Amino acid sequence: MPAPGPVLIHVITEKGKGYAxxxxxxxxxxxxxxxDPKSGKQMxxxxxxxxxTQYFAESLIAEADEDDKIVGIHAAMGxxxxxxxxxxxxxxxxxxxxxxxxxxxxxxxxxxxxxxxPFCAIYSSFLQRGFDQVAHDVDLQKLPVRFxxxxxxxxxxxxxxxxGAFDTTFMACLPNxxxxxxxxETELMHMxxxxxxxxxxxxxxxxxxxxxxxxxxxxxxxxxxxxxGKGRVLxxxxxxxxxxxxxxxxxxxxxxxxxxxxxxISTTVAxxxxxxxIDGDLxxxxxxxxxxxxxxxxxxxxxxxxxxxxxxxxxxxxxxxxKWRPMVLPDRYIDHGSQSDQIKEAGLSSQHxxxxxLSLLGxxxxxx
Numbered sequence: 001m002p003a004p005g006p007v008l009i010h011v012i013t014e015k016g017k018g019y020a021x022x023x024x025x026x027x028x029x030x031x032x033x034x035x036d037p038k039s040g041k042q043m044x045x046x047x048x049x050x051x052x053t054q055y056f057a058e059s060l061i062a063e064a065d066e067d068d069k070i071v072g073i074h075a076a077m078g079x080x081x082x083x084x085x086x087x088x089x090x091x092x093x094x095x096x097x098x099x100x101x102x103x104x105x106x107x108x109x110x111x112x113x114x115x116x117x118p119f120c121a122i123y124s125s126f127l128q129r130g131f132d133q134v135a136h137d138v139d140l141q142k143l144p145v146r147f148x149x150x151x152x153x154x155x156x157x158x159x160x161x162x163x164g165a166f167d168t169t170f171m172a173c174l175p176n177x178x179x180x181x182x183x184x185e186t187e188l189m190h191m192x193x194x195x196x197x198x199x200x201x202x203x204x205x206x207x208x209x210x211x212x213x214x215x216x217x218x219x220x221x222x223x224x225x226x227x228x229g230k231g232r233v234l235x236x237x238x239x240x241x242x243x244x245x246x247x248x249x250x251x252x253x254x255x256x257x258x259x260x261x262x263x264x265i266s267t268t269v270a271x272x273x274x275x276x277x278i279d280g281d282l283x284x285x286x287x288x289x290x291x292x293x294x295x296x297x298x299x300x301x302x303x304x305x306x307x308x309x310x311x312x313x314x315x316x317x318x319x320x321x322x323k324w325r326p327m328v329l330p331d332r333y334i335d336h337g338s339q340s341d342q343i344k345e346a347g348l349s350s351q352h353x354x355x356x357x358l359s360l361l362g363x364x365x366x367x368x
């Protein structure tokens with residue numbers, strides 16, 4: 001029998017219903033990984049390094065130890081963002097606003113307007129929900145809210161729904177935003193310190209799911225503020241090729257340079273550090289001293305590489321012999337898989353970077 005009007009079905013669900021370890025852990029067992037059925041303990045691969053999330057939390061705690069104006073904000077993701085560690089240390093300076101990213105952003109703006117130094121830690125894909133607030137309540141007001149953007153780039157088993165592909169694109173288009181990405185865990189700590197020191201405008205830094213590479217950490221996990229808008233050259237080449245990486249993909253750029261060196265191709269590798277403000281001096285140097293320039297990032301079209309192309313075009317650096325190629329995530333969603341498999345599918349592995357260079361030199365991947 002047809003209903004006389006609209007019908008509302010309200011189904012109250014319970015996460016992990018019937019399995020006690022999942023029922024009592026609201027912030028865990030959302031992804032499908034191997035686990036012990038009796039205890040519920042997840043079987044993760046052991047690593048000599050900690051997660052980028054934990055390095056962020058440790059660095060933020062180090063900053064907050066010396067600055068009582070620093071506060072942390074998350075949207076029901078204390079464990080996921082590492083702010084549960086911050087809360088243990090500073091229970092009165094950490095705020096869980098619930099699953100309400102829009103409110104988290106505006107709440108952070110309010111705290112900043114009253115002289116506090118809020119670090120708003122949100123997954124990249126979840127920050128999309130709060131973009132209107134980022135634009136109107138933070139950037140337009142030029143309030144110094146610091147956005148710690150976790151799970152940036154490909155996220156493996158968390159799949160396309162949690163892939164952090166778009167944050168550089170939508171954050172770097174905002175006029176007042178400082179946009180950063182670390183190449184390793186040490187750089188992440190420096191960027192936490194940099195964000196803490198920026199007190200006249202908003203800032204953000206992105207970092208991936210997964211563990212660090214084992215770089216040497218600063219004393220007491222306290223970073224040193226970086227010069228705003230300045231990148232660095234990591235490897236000086238003597239040839240025609242330069243690779244400019246943004247974020248942790250810099251490690252793949254370095255590996256690509258090593259692969260090319262085995263073929264007798266000397267390659268310069270640079271770490272951009274900043275998407276905005278972009279390092280114009282570094283771009284001019286790379287463009288004028290090389291014939292081939294590759295930019296690489298684990299983000300969508302419209303991100304770092306687009307800002308590079310805009311600068312190169314406006315400064316006439318593409319009017320001559322320079323061959324420039326951007327390497328970004330493909331314009332589609334990538335399904336679940338290991339992060340390494342996803343990187344290969346996206347065409348962003350070190351082998352893909354090296355192969356792109358070879359193609360511009362008139363060689364083939366078979367030469368590798």
